Amino acid sequence: MGFFDSRCIWKAADNPARSTSMPAATPLYRKLSSTLAGLIRAGTFPPGSRFPSIRRTSREHGVSITTAMEAYRCLEDEGYLQARARSGYYVSPPVISPDRFPTTGTRPSSPLKVxxxxxxxxxxxxxxxxxxxxxxxxxxxxxIVPETRLASISREIIRRHGLEALSYTPPQGRWELRAALSRRLYNLGLTVAPDEIITTQGATEGLMLALRATAEPGDLIAVEAPSYFGTLNLIRDLGLRVIEIPVDPRSGLVVEALEVALKKHRIAACVVQPHFQNPIGSLMPESRKKALSALAEQHGFAIIEDDVYGDLAHDGTRPSSIALHSDRVIHCGSASKTIAPGLRVGWLLPGKWHAEVRRLKGIQCPWNGTLSEFVIARFLDAGGYDxxxxxxxxxxxxxxxxxxxxxxxxxxxxxxxxxxxxxxxxxxxxxxxxxxxxxxxxxxxxxxxxxxxxxxxxxxxxxxxxxxxxxxxxxxxxxxxxxxxxxxxxxxxx
Ligand SMILES: Cc1ncc(COP(=O)(O)O)c(C=O)c1O
The missing domain is CATH 3.90.1150.10 (Aspartate Aminotransferase, domain 1)
Structure with a gap:
């Protein structure tokens, strides 16, 4: 247990900025860490904010870099600070006791209409x-949206490609974008060729195609409870039914509840957001992804992985796709949360459903926004995306x-x-x-x-x-x- 109480850590002391009195023999780094901890508790540096660099603290407090480093190490050990690779130090979010977390159900619902x-x-x-x-x-x-950079890339694309940048795109999407995506997806552990990717108008179209390719009207879709309302709307519109599976606010879909549902019902597909789920923010550990994949293999349903938030881990660690554990996964991504929602660029890795998704895409919406696809491709490859x-x-x-x-x-x-x-x-x-x-x-x-x-x-x-x-x-x-x-x-x- 760190220094946080169950409610609001920065209110812990009456005069929190005042450092506690210490024996004269206390090492300098200890005195410094105590002063800095007091400032954090007082709210000078709020949770989540960037903390001054070691160099700056050394200068401002008139101590050596080594002393400042030692003090920061203490603050990390005590839970006040978090180091982030290549980014510096941040004030830790408050640790809250479990009774302040949202609760989790354990049982699946009955089959339902949306x-x-x-x-x-x-x-x-x-x-x-x-x-x-x-x-x-x-x-x-x-x-958050990199407006200036996107404006300059757009101008450059139109100058360089002229009419081509403003014409129809082939149904599978611009090759330039699919090639850039295949390089990015490598970071999720996915080895896919550009031809295995189909680009879409945001993840919304990707989810629609994935549902249409894997389920018929009347079929049952397992969804998270709570789940993203856009997915529920698509399901309702396609005449599908749902079975709701609880989501744990920390570790995501309660796979055991899905297992219970599968004992009674045939499920065509399970739509899941493994990473930073909307609306509950959960992150599925690898063990849960493996358990879900094993159920998909055993019961023959499709996993529709909605991964629009996967690039947004606060500590920078990119979680890997469920598709690493099963070939029954359709992976959906989008640039909406990371670059700009109005460009309407998404993508789909349909895997074994490729031919059907490609056919449906050709009917549903054969053309994407060519300029948008060019812009995202350039931004991913050479525009400083990382x-x-x-x-x-x-x-x-x-x-x-x-x-x-x-x-x-x-x-x-x-x-x-x-x-x-x-x-x-x-x-x-x-x-x-x-x-x-x-x-x-x-x-x-x-x-x-x-x-x-x-x-x-x-x-x-x-x-x-x-x-x-x-x-x-x-x-x-x-x-x-x-x-x-x-x-x-x-x-x-x-
Ligand atoms: C979980 C989830 N999936 C899909 C979408 C839709 O994304 P897009 O704007 O790329 O269609 C959203 C947007 O809010 C979302 O939160």
Whole structure:
């Protein structure tokens, strides 16, 4: 157990910035680490923020580099700081006791039709209205999308390729993009040739193609509970049914619950987000991915791996694809969360369903945005994508940590919240009786957009939960909005 209490670590002391008095014989590095720890507790350096470099601390405190290094080592050991490769030191997010985490179910649901209606469209429409502080859309905000770089690449592409950059793309997608993707996918442990990839209009089209290729109307699809509402909408539109499988806020899909469901039901496909799941932020360990793959092999269902957040691990470690463990996987990716959602560039590795997905793509939407595909290809290959990723992972990590910290300070004690290790969504679970629908409406009246739990459930359940997306920079307005949400939450209790 580190130095954090169960609620809000930075409030631990009355005058936390004051360093505790120490015996004169205390080594200098120890005195320094104690002073710095006091500053962290006092909130001078908030959770998730970048901590001053060793060199700067050595200069400002008039100590040697070695002394400063020793002090930082102590702060790491005590849980105050985290070192990130090639990026420096960051203030650790608070460690919260397990009773502040969202709870996990253990049983699958019965087979169901997706019944949730247009609630989410209403929320999204209002949330993007003028003057709103929006936590409703899981989209990268200002400062994350590399606007200037994309503008200059676009100009260069049009200059260089002229009409070709503005003409139709072959249905499988531009070769340049597929080649760039095959190099990137190598980082996930996937060895795929450009011809094994099909590009799509965002992951949404990829998910649609994957569902159509693996299931017929009336078939049963295993989905996560909670799950991404876009997937639920596709399932409803295709006339499929679902069976909901609980998701653990830390380790993802509860594979044992899927196993229980498979004893009774034939499942055509399982849609899963193994990495930084939207909306609950979980990350599946390799052992769970292997167990899921083994079930797919045994029962003959397809795994549709929705991996749009996989590049966004806050510590920079890229988790590997489930496709490493089974050939029954269709992998879907997208540039929407990492580069720019409006370019509408996604991709699909259909594996053994390649011919069927290619056929469907030719009918459903044979042409993608040629300019967008050229732009993403260039950005991935030569535009500094790795540097960009390092920067946005840090920003997303900071934004999540700051929003979460504000939630812990301003919401009632019995509010539960996840602590994602990547991506940028927070999931709040309130006590039973909380009404997320009327709460969302009340928040909108105050100009604040959030996403109510029912849109993440096939049955419009989860009405005691809601999601806060942290794609936008955290500042005074967002802090005030969280304080307002916290105050409102106290009035929405039974
Ligand atoms: C889990 C998940 N999958 C897919 C999508 C859709 O991505 P795209 O914008 O690339 O269609 C989203 C967008 O929010 C998402 O969160």
């Amino acid at each position: 019944t949730h209606g247009t609630l989410f469209e209403t929320v999204i429409d209002h949330a993007s209205g003028q003057g709103a502080v929006s936590f409703a859309t899981a989209a990268p905000g200002k400062g 540097r960009h990723l390092r920067r946005i992972r840090r920003l997303y990590a900071e934004q999540c940590a700051q929003t979460r910290e504000a939630v812990l300070s301003h919401f009632p004690e019995d509010a539960r919240v996840n602590q994602p290790a990547g991506g940028f969504v927070l999931w709040l679970e309130m006590p039973a009786g909380f009404d997320a629908r009327s709460y969302t409406a009340a928040a909108l009246r105050k100009g604040i957009g959030i996403s109510p739990g029912p849109i993440f459930s096939a049955t419009a359940g989860l009405n005691h939960c809601f999601r806060l997306a942290c794609g936008f920079a955290f500042g005074t307005r967002t802090l005030e909005a969280i304080a307002t949400l916290g105050k409102l939450a106290r009035h929405h209790r039974s």
